[in-house]
Amino acid sequence: MDFLESKKATIDLNSKTISLYDGLTVSALKTEFKQKIGLARTVARIVVPAQSECEIPVKIQHCSKDNILLQPVSHLPSSTQLLGARAIDQIQRGRGRFRLLNPTNKDIILRPGKAIARVEMLEADDIAQPDYETNTCQDAPCNSVNYTHTVHSPARDEFVKIAQDLGFDLLDSDLTSEEKLKFQEFIGKNRDVFAVVLSELGCTDIYQHKIDTGNDKPVRQRFYRTNPIQKAEIDRQVKEMLKYDIIEPSTSPWQSPVVLVKKKSGEYRFAVDYRKLNKITKPELFPIPRFDDMMDSIGQSSAVYFSVLDMFSGFWQIKLDPETREKSTFVISDGCYAFKKLPFGLSNSPMSFQLTMTRLLQGIAYKHVLCYIDDVLVYSRTLDEHFSHLQEVFDRLRKANLKLKPSKCQFAIKRVKYLGHVISKDGVEVDSDKIKIVSDFPKPKTVRDLRSFLGLCNYYRRFLKNYSNIRTPLNSLLKKYVQFQWMDKCESAFNKLKTALTTTPVLVYPNMDKPFILSTDASGQAISYILSQKDDQGREHPISYGGRALRIFEMKWGVSDREGLALVEGVRYYRHFLEHQKFTVVTDHAALKYLKDIKNPTGRLGRWSMLLQGFQYDVIHKAGRSHQNADVLSRIPYEQQPEDKDSDWDIGAIFGNETLELEPVVATLEYKEHIPDMETDIHTTVYSIKDQVNDSQQVINFLSNRLQEVKEQQSLCPDLAPIKQYLELEQLPQDKQQAIKTVAES
Numbered sequence: 129m130d131f132l133e134s135k136k137a138t139i140d141l142n143s144k145t146i147s148l149y150d151g152l153t154v155s156a157l158k159t160e161f162k163q164k165i166g167l168a169r170t171v172a173r174i175v176v177p178a179q180s181e182c183e184i185p186v187k188i189q190h191c192s193k194d195n196i197l198l199q200p201v202s203h204l205p206s207s208t209q210l211l212g213a214r215a216i217d218q219i220q221r222g223r224g225r226f227r228l229l230n231p232t233n234k235d236i237i238l239r240p241g242k243a244i245a246r247v248e249m250l251e252a253d254d255i256a257q258p259d260y261e262t263n264t265c266q267d268a269p270c271n272s273v274n275y276t277h278t279v280h281s282p283a284r285d286e287f288v289k290i291a292q293d294l295g296f297d298l299l300d301s302d303l304t305s306e307e308k309l310k311f312q313e314f315i316g317k318n319r320d321v322f323a324v325v326l327s328e329l330g331c332t333d334i335y336q337h338k339i340d341t342g343n344d345k346p347v348r349q350r351f352y353r354t355n356p357i358q359k360a361e362i363d364r365q366v367k368e369m370l371k372y373d374i375i376e377p378s379t380s381p382w383q384s385p386v387v388l389v390k391k392k393s394g395e396y397r398f399a400v401d402y403r404k405l406n407k408i409t410k411p412e413l414f415p416i417p418r419f420d421d422m423m424d425s426i427g428q429s430s431a432v433y434f435s436v437l438d439m440f441s442g443f444w445q446i447k448l449d450p451e452t453r454e455k456s457t458f459v460i461s462d463g464c465y466a467f468k469k470l471p472f473g474l475s476n477s478p479m480s481f482q483l484t485m486t487r488l489l490q491g492i493a494y495k496h497v498l499c500y501i502d503d504v505l506v507y508s509r510t511l512d513e514h515f516s517h518l519q520e521v522f523d524r525l526r527k528a529n530l531k532l533k534p535s536k537c538q539f540a541i542k543r544v545k546y547l548g549h550v551i552s553k554d555g556v557e558v559d560s561d562k563i564k565i566v567s568d569f570p571k572p573k574t575v576r577d578l579r580s581f582l583g584l585c586n587y588y589r590r591f592l593k594n595y596s597n598i599r600t601p602l603n604s605l606l607k608k609y610v611q612f613q614w615m616d617k618c619e620s621a622f623n624k625l626k627t628a629l630t631t632t633p634v635l636v637y638p639n640m641d642k643p644f645i646l647s648t649d650a651s652g653q654a655i656s657y658i659l660s661q662k663d664d665q666g667r668e669h670p671i672s673y674g675g676r677a678l679r680i681f682e683m684k685w686g687v688s689d690r691e692g693l694a695l696v697e698g699v700r701y702y703r704h705f706l707e708h709q710k711f712t713v714v715t716d717h718a719a720l721k722y723l724k725d726i727k728n729p730t731g732r733l734g735r736w737s738m739l740l741q742g743f744q745y746d747v748i749h750k751a752g753r754s755h756q757n758a759d760v761l762s763r764i765p766y767e768q769q770p771e772d773k774d775s776d777w778d779i780g781a782i783f784g785n786e787t788l789e790l791e792p793v794v795a796t797l798e799y800k801e802h803i804p805d806m807e808t809d810i811h812t813t814v815y816s817i818k819d820q821v822n823d824s825q826q827v828i829n830f831l832s833n834r835l836q837e838v839k840e841q842q843s844l845c846p847d848l849a850p851i852k853q854y855l856e857l858e859q860l861p862q863d864k865q866q867a868i869k870t871v872a873e874s
Contacts, residue, residue: 287316323531380454431507438536656761657698677766
């Protein structure tokens with residue numbers, strides 16, 4: 129009691145606070161003890177300079193709260209004469225900060241793992257906010273310290289540790305050990321321009337995305353039905369987006385449904401079906417950087433050092449225009465919400481991002497910085513110049529409140545892939561991956577193999593000088609009654625044609641002012657995709673050849689799924705060229721023409737339709753005989769793909785945010801011994817799906833000896849007959865709506 133009187137204490141039980149010295153300071157009263165969770169320890173060797181104060185990083189284990197109370201341990205060595213501050217801090221990734229004072233005239237060294245503070249967890253109501261209007265500390269007695277040297281940041285070792293924690297080991301750079309440390313220190317000092325969690329996400333005011341639909345009436349759709357697990361996941365993600373101010377409640381008449389797309393990890397990605405909204409949205413026009421200008425800029429700079437920067441959830445760092453953001457509203461079973469930040473799937477999103485980055489880098493673009501959509505390239509002649517150029521970019525990002533994603537950034541490399549080309553101090557060269565398929569085309573062993581290769585050559589023959597003369601030795605092998613014998617002159621002609629197909633004038637640089645053509649095809653063993661453009665005479669030139677082998681489980685897919693896989697793979701592979709303008713997909717599979725019109729995106733094709741909703745494209749059918757360029761490349765042997773069952777991408781795979789993929793649903797089907805009348809209810813009486821799932825392959829256990837009868841009844845069933853005819857004969861109903869339904873259900 130004497131203590132309380134001497135301190136002029138006032139206890140308020142209603143607010144559970146105690147004030148001292150007539151309200152000079154106010155603290156919260158707690159009826160329970162705080163939970164002590166251990167000690168805070170140094171993470172590296174720390175040097176506390178003489179007569180200075182500094183904040184040092186500490187590691188804290190087993191803490192589930194964001195806010196903690198740090199108190200100096202009573203056993204700080206008296207020999208060091210260090211003083212620690214009692215303070216509140218926030219934990220990020222198991223790290224906090226602790227303030228130390230060294231009042232002596234000598235530097236004090238703390239070894240790694242040194243316990244310097246006790247840690248207690250705090251709740252939000254543990255922290256009392258002072259009333260600055262009534263309580264001030266101006267007249268409070270305070271002992272002053274004369275600081276002759278103040279350090280506001282950790283030592284070099286700690287900056288290096290910060291960079292390493294971000295994942296920057298710089299192992300792929302050509303820097304010396306000392307240069308790597310210097311670069312890591314530089315990155316550590318700029319830690320605030322990087323984001324590793326959503327709470328660190330920035331948002332800029334440089335530009336606001338507008339959704340211009342003219343005078344069209346609002347698009348309104350009902351929410352898609354979901355199971356209880358999916359509904360709970362949607363509710364959880366909506367709550368998270370509300371927490372980080374990405375969305376807000378809405379009563380807009382514009383309403384689009386939500387789709388969950390499953391990732392490889394088993395988690396779900398949240399996506400909104402904006403396809404109907406995109407159809408009535410007016411295209412946004414903004415000049416895209418010319419490829420030749422970008423390459424000329426690099427060539428003239430004589431650059432040696434290159435760094436590639438990528439944004440953290442780039443779209444979410446751009447605001448939606450308040451007047452039109454209501455059009456982004458999505459509907460779920462519990463209500464409607466509108467995005468405040470730019471969501472995935474809206475048309476014109478890449479253009480808005482390009483405009484934002486162009487404004488950000490205005491004045492330094494084409495001097496030592498290039499930006500194409502979300503790919504930023506910084507290039508310099510010397511390492512000191514590179515530090516200066518990067519710092520200039522970092523300062524602009526900091527001012528604009530934009531954040532980078534550490535895992536997608538590369539620093540101080542001397543050879544970098546950028547927009548399908550390899551850039552180094554030696555100049556710009558074609559990425560070998562663009563032509564590898566043709567340059568490594570296997571030597572024909574049969575007449576059929578040779579005809580296939582010559583089919584590819586014939587497609588581009590108008591650009592091949594002396595084509596007829598070059599292929600003469602190969603023509604002789606195509607004659608009847610001639611033994612197929614591969615001679616040196618055949619090998620020479622074969623190599624000349626491969627070289628011609630992978631160099632100018634056949635292969636050309638991309639022209640960003642002209643529309644692109646994506647030719648795709650799929651066989652039973654592989655898929656192919658070729659990016660092309662037409663010249664002023666309307667002749668089609670290849671820009672890049674692509675393709676890969678099908679995985680074993682992909683080979684079991686139907687024709688439409690394999691053809692759809694080729695299309696999605698092609699868009700992913702060439703997305704930097706395709707996301708800024710409308711392009712044409714050329715395929716010999718007519719069903720893909722209806723890909724954009726699938727109503728309920730639940731199957732594989734439906735998910736892919738959602739995946740491509742942010743792109744503007746038309747699908748054109750071309751007969752197989754006129755589609756030889758892609759057809760040939762889908763039938764050559766490729767290196768076998770890893771059998772990881774990851775070919776069904778989620779949203780991030782297209783835009784490069786995260787290469788996460790979907791696991792195909794695999795079920796065990798068991799036919800019953802007794803099969804009743806098939807015309808009554810084929811879906812419920814033919815088979816039952818077991819609860820267990822086989823991850824390796826589909827296992828179908830036929831217990832009925834009447835399988836032929838089942839097939840016959842399927843052909844008679846009005847619901848299954850169109851699907852069966854489509855899968856077996858690739859024939860679709862004449863009615864467009866029925867054709868779309870058949871493709872979706874297949």
